[in-house]
Structures are given as C-alpha cells and as structure tokens.
Amino acid sequence: MTTALAMVSGGLDSILAAKLVKDQGIEVIGICFKSYFFNEENALKIVKQIDIPLVVVDFSEEHFEMVKNPKHGHGKNMNPCIDCHAMMMRRCGELLEKFHADFIITGEVLNQRPMSQNRSALDIVKNECGIGHKILRPLCAKNLKPTEMELDGLIDREALLDISGRNRKVQMELAEKWGIKDYPSPAGGCKLTEPNYSVRLRELIEHKEDTSKVDLDLLKIGRHFRLSKDAKIISTRTQEEGELIKPLLRPEDLIFQTRDYNGSTIAIIGEATNEDIEFAAKISGRYCKGKDEKMVSVKYGKYGDPLDESIEIAPATEEEINKYILN
Known part of the structure; x- marks a missing residue:
C-alpha cells in the first residue's frame, strides 16, 4: 500500500x-x-x-x-x-x-x-x-x-x-x-510571526548568548523593560500572568510589590544594578492602584524569600515607560 x-x-x-x-x-x-x-x-x-x-x-x-x-x-x-x-x-x-x-x-x-x-x-x-x-x-x-x-x-x-x-x-x-x-x-500558533514577541526575542539574542528555554518562555509574559546589559525587568499584566511567571523565576531573581496598593508583580531577571532596582520600583508604582500618588512604598527581595527591603519612590512617568519598554 x-x-x-x-x-x-x-x-x-x-x-x-x-x-x-x-x-x-x-x-x-x-x-x-x-x-x-x-x-x-x-x-x-x-x-x-x-x-x-x-x-x-x-x-x-x-x-x-x-x-x-x-x-x-x-x-x-x-x-x-x-x-x-x-x-x-x-x-x-x-x-x-x-x-x-x-x-x-x-x-x-x-x-x-x-x-x-x-x-x-x-x-x-x-x-x-x-x-x-x-x-x-x-x-x-x-x-x-x-x-x-x-x-x-x-x-x-x-x-x-x-x-x-x-x-x-x-x-x-x-x-x-x-x-x-x-x-x-492562518499563520496562528507560531510566536515568531508575532511583532511584539519578535522584538523581545531579537533583543534577548543580542544581550544573552546562552539563551535557555526559560528565557524564551518569559518572553511570552507581561511587559518587558531593559536598562542594563545583564538584567531585564518584567511586569505582569494580569493575575494569570502572575501565576505563570512563578515557575520560571530563580532564587536569585528580585521581586517587587507595592506595600499599600494592589498591582502587578515586578521581577528583575539577571544581575541587577542599583539603577535597575530603582526603576523596577518605579514600574511597580506605575502599575498599581496608587499610580497617581506622588510617592509609593515598594518592598522587594529575592524570589522565595521575605520581601524585607523597601524603597520610597515616585511611580514611573509615561516618558520613562516609553524609553525602556521593549514592546
């Protein structure tokens, strides 16, 4: 036959x-x-x-x-x-x-x-x-x-x-x-045809030679920001994304949450500079219910550990978001 x-x-x-x-x-x-x-x-x-x-x-x-x-x-x-x-x-x-x-x-x-x-x-x-x-x-x-x-x-x-x-x-x-x-x-199903994903992938390949499956899976979640060469900031957009990101995070990654307002989970993937930490806190303020406040309190720490560190900061402006966002 x-x-x-x-x-x-x-x-x-x-x-x-x-x-x-x-x-x-x-x-x-x-x-x-x-x-x-x-x-x-x-x-x-x-x-x-x-x-x-x-x-x-x-x-x-x-x-x-x-x-x-x-x-x-x-x-x-x-x-x-x-x-x-x-x-x-x-x-x-x-x-x-x-x-x-x-x-x-x-x-x-x-x-x-x-x-x-x-x-x-x-x-x-x-x-x-x-x-x-x-x-x-x-x-x-x-x-x-x-x-x-x-x-x-x-x-x-x-x-x-x-x-x-x-x-x-x-x-x-x-x-x-x-x-x-x-x-x-038609053309559904392949992430490589999606403009936003492609921008993130191209940028990831440029910054990281030893790209892993976890790195690629993270590209599918939230908003992505890049300030420094060795670290990326991710802000989840929904509660579902907040759950999806958890198994992809490592113990050395930093997590940020506003202290007094509900909002996005913010993560820094990679080796963070002080500037990265400050901007991640500003993003946390931007994507929470206190985004219109002059200052917000943001707690942070390594994933899986208590968020013992704290920073008082003004939420990120539209100009700052547009400067560093990858999509």
Missing part, C-alpha cells in the same frame, strides 16, 4: 492536503514539528477530524539555532519560514524509511504567502531539503511541474488541485464539504 507522511501544522491547509491524498486510498501519517515557538496542540485536535495518526517530532534546539541566523533571512518578524520549511522537510525525509513511506505531503499553496510560498521560495525549499523529489503539494500541484509520484502513478494528478493566491475561499469550501470545522486562523 502507498504511504505518505503529511506535514501537519494544525492549520487548515495542511489537513486539507492530507485529506485530499487520503481520499485516493493512500495511507497518511501526520508529522507535526514542535519547537520553542510552536507546539502540537492544534495538530492533535485537527487530525481527529480526518482520522489519521500523528507523530510529534521535537526539534527545539536545532530549530532555535537556525532561528538565530537563518540562511535565507527572516520574514516580516523573526520568522525564518524558508529555512524552517526546508528543515522540517529534511527531517521528514529521514522518517520515510522508518515509516515505510513513499513521499511527503505539505499544505503549501503557491503565492499564498508572498515571501515564503512564491515559486522561487518553493524551489529553494525543494532543492535545499535534500528530498525535493519526494515532496508533493496537493493543494497547488496542478500549478507546478508533475512530481515523480504523479508520473509513477502513485497518485492521480487529476484529483489534485490548482489553488493559488491568498484567497481562501476554495479551502473553506473544502473544509465545509469534508466536515472540518475546528481549525485556527
């Missing part, structure tokens, strides 16, 4: 491509890649709608090293889509033998994304992944040259599609026809 590995991101296009091939009587196995910037949550949900198995591949460390310096550069934000797709396809190629599969399916659509899915970009990915002859793009196959799978009769080219461009009308009609109802919006 012919078998195909379908690269499933969790989005609509990839699952439609898998369904299109499955309907030709081909066994389809979903492959989802997991990194520090996207996960398998949506993919696990969507494969159930077309009844195919899913294999999750964690390539976080390899992927992050590529994100720092991609051969073909970043997109609008920190998304290195061309290099990312080539890396995924290369890893899929390594799985062909393991699963006794004949070829790889992707949900790419010609010209849907101006930078990463134009004909030139698709050709780059095909050439650089090392297994380009094994890649089938079912949704736009008729706009491309026939693959060896089509020429060898493993799949019927006439049953494939010729979708092109950014209009998603055809995909939405197919989803309705096939009963696929639960799917995320």
Whole structure:
C-alpha cells in the first residue's frame, strides 16, 4: 500500500492536503514539528477530524539555532519560514524509511504567502531539503511541474488541485464539504510571526548568548523593560500572568510589590544594578492602584524569600515607560 507522511501544522491547509491524498486510498501519517515557538496542540485536535495518526517530532534546539541566523533571512518578524520549511522537510525525509513511506505531503499553496510560498521560495525549499523529489503539494500541484509520484502513478494528478493566491475561499469550501470545522486562523500558533514577541526575542539574542528555554518562555509574559546589559525587568499584566511567571523565576531573581496598593508583580531577571532596582520600583508604582500618588512604598527581595527591603519612590512617568519598554 502507498504511504505518505503529511506535514501537519494544525492549520487548515495542511489537513486539507492530507485529506485530499487520503481520499485516493493512500495511507497518511501526520508529522507535526514542535519547537520553542510552536507546539502540537492544534495538530492533535485537527487530525481527529480526518482520522489519521500523528507523530510529534521535537526539534527545539536545532530549530532555535537556525532561528538565530537563518540562511535565507527572516520574514516580516523573526520568522525564518524558508529555512524552517526546508528543515522540517529534511527531517521528514529521514522518517520515510522508518515509516515505510513513499513521499511527503505539505499544505503549501503557491503565492499564498508572498515571501515564503512564491515559486522561487518553493524551489529553494525543494532543492535545499535534500528530498525535493519526494515532496508533493496537493493543494497547488496542478500549478507546478508533475512530481515523480504523479508520473509513477502513485497518485492521480487529476484529483489534485490548482489553488493559488491568498484567497481562501476554495479551502473553506473544502473544509465545509469534508466536515472540518475546528481549525485556527492562518499563520496562528507560531510566536515568531508575532511583532511584539519578535522584538523581545531579537533583543534577548543580542544581550544573552546562552539563551535557555526559560528565557524564551518569559518572553511570552507581561511587559518587558531593559536598562542594563545583564538584567531585564518584567511586569505582569494580569493575575494569570502572575501565576505563570512563578515557575520560571530563580532564587536569585528580585521581586517587587507595592506595600499599600494592589498591582502587578515586578521581577528583575539577571544581575541587577542599583539603577535597575530603582526603576523596577518605579514600574511597580506605575502599575498599581496608587499610580497617581506622588510617592509609593515598594518592598522587594529575592524570589522565595521575605520581601524585607523597601524603597520610597515616585511611580514611573509615561516618558520613562516609553524609553525602556521593549514592546
């Protein structure tokens, strides 16, 4: 029996491509890649709608090293889509033998994304992944040259599609026809496409060579400020973020809270200067119910210890916030 590995991101296009091939009587196995910037949550949900198995591949460390310096550069934000797709396809190629599969399916659509899915970009990915002859793009196959799978009769080219461009009308009609109802919006799920996260990530890479998973997870929480090279200030925005940040903090990190008013949890990550401590206290005053007071009392100390230190300070001004905030 012919078998195909379908690269499933969790989005609509990839699952439609898998369904299109499955309907030709081909066994389809979903492959989802997991990194520090996207996960398998949506993919696990969507494969159930077309009844195919899913294999999750964690390539976080390899992927992050590529994100720092991609051969073909970043997109609008920190998304290195061309290099990312080539890396995924290369890893899929390594799985062909393991699963006794004949070829790889992707949900790419010609010209849907101006930078990463134009004909030139698709050709780059095909050439650089090392297994380009094994890649089938079912949704736009008729706009491309026939693959060896089509020429060898493993799949019927006439049953494939010729979708092109950014209009998603055809995909939405197919989803309705096939009963696929639960799917995320396009480009959802990858933190590297988000402007604010990308600003923080770029700034983190510039300041810290030995970036850890904890550092990357902290980028998703609160407001971020940078005064000195070795420390960053984070201000939580909600009670939920206050809980999310706790398992990411280390005993040496400093915590700030206003003494007389409810407000944000403020943390300094890294080696704080006296200037950092003073500004963190000012931020604590800014994001509490006493922000309009001339002076507030702020207590602070190392995470997990009593907040025994105290400072009287004026809440940060709008000008000060805008000077140091990273998003």
